Amino acid sequence: QVQLVESGGGVVPPGGSLRLSCAASGFNFSSYGMHWVRQAPGKGPEWVAFIRFDGIKNFYADSVKGRFTISRDNSKNTLSLQMNSLRGEDTAVYYCAKMTPQLNMDVWGKGTTVTVSS
Amino acid sequence: EIVLTQSPATLSLSPGERANLSCRASQSVSNYLAWYQQKPGQAPRLLIYDASNRATGIPARFSGSGSGTDFTLTISSLEPEDFVFYYCQQRSNWPLTFGGGTKVEIK
Secondary structure: OOEEEEEOOEEEOOOOOEEEEEEEEOOOHHHOOEEEEEEOOOOOEEEEEEEOOOOOOEEEOOOOOOOEEEEEEOOOOEEEEEEOOOOHHHOEEEEEEEEOOOOOEEEEOOOEEEEEOO | OOOEEEEOOEEEEOOOOOEEEEEEEOOOOOOOEEEEEEOOOOOOEEEEEOOOEEOOOOOOOEEEEEEOOEEEEEEOOOOHHHOOEEEEEEOOOOOOEEOOOEEEEEO
């Protein structure tokens, strides 16, 4: 079945770095754009980044632009999010999600938790 | 960026009642609006895309309407499992944005 599994979350001090991964299975990963979406405790979802199916084009939320980098390896069915210069407001559950033809998100992982704290 | 404002923040209703949830955009998003449902401890689930199209496997009691800046998610007859959170999301412009959410609770 279609599945996304995130990993790489943890506790990191402010200013630190973390790399999240998302392993995809059950669908043709290289044919779909992918999103990262985060959700801070008690808050609604916040879209973070998008990468096109071929990795050529990507977009970022203003809150992470210049600090986060989305990438993908279609040979390994893996999506990544490199997070640098982390701040307290980056504390959240991070989800990867598969893009629909309408740019929405129809398949989500269970998420990985990132906590930025000293 | 386009700001989505959802109202009410909390909707108190009884099972079997009809729910109308509102999402208003700060500028026109045409019909490029989606609705998601989120249960506690789970990821959001896509319900409606492009304002009025039900996603795969979504029950017929969920429907969406609207265009431009004003949108409505309607649940025709609330089931016990529907008392959770709902979010709207626009894809008209980058960055993609979500609304602040509506919690549907049991009265």
